[in-house]
Amino acid sequence: MTERKPIESWLTDMDGVLMHEGIPVPGADAFIAKLRDSGRPFLVLTNNSIYTARDLNARLSRIGLDVPAENIWTSALATAKFLDTQHPGGSAYVIGEAGLTTALHEVGYILTDADPDFVILGETRTYSFEAMTKAVRLINNGARFIATNPDETGPSAEGALPATGAVAALITKATGKEPYFVGKPNPLMMRTGLNAIGAHSESSAMIGDRMDTDILAGLEAGMETFLVLTGLTAPADIGKFPYRPTHVKDSIADLVEYI
């Protein structure tokens, strides 16, 4: 059994770990404060591509969680990083919000519906039939299909919302083309995040509330993993998966001592 290196840097999921249905999880503020004081590299991750890091910084700060924008890593930022590596200075037709369009502009992408290199699908609350029709035709004409995250639904106080994965399925049905999904559980989301903060997987930990996204992605990226039970996973669910987190904790409050 190989000894893991001490944890030098932390990646944590946001929903279900730091907050749940808009309410901060008790202890999340203390965890973030201790991380910031420690000077260790860290990132708060979200598959949601609607918001920019600055938007999320403001939204978190309203509920008492002080996470600097540079410590926030969204699937939109990971997608922009991925495209910048794959095809620098390319063009894209985008269905999405400011979180995605801003990230793409920042890596020098041109957003256009005239013969783009990529069609990029992200999260939005206003999916238009016209935009989806355009996406389908551009993909049929050879644009490569990328989606920020595979989540089929998202949470809201009123119930489930159809999310990027569900809309991607519609476009796949219409084109016969599967997208490449960048967000969790693709370990690319962790790797690009680790690179952004200069961290290494063998001395990093991933905290999450979902076995099939957070824990799987952390495991596949070679990180130590912590499952917390304040979100979507109940203790009885853990055994249903063929892999295990390194640690299972009741909540983020139990992780303060690890920093």
Ligand SMILES: [Mg+2]
């Ligand atoms: Mg979560």
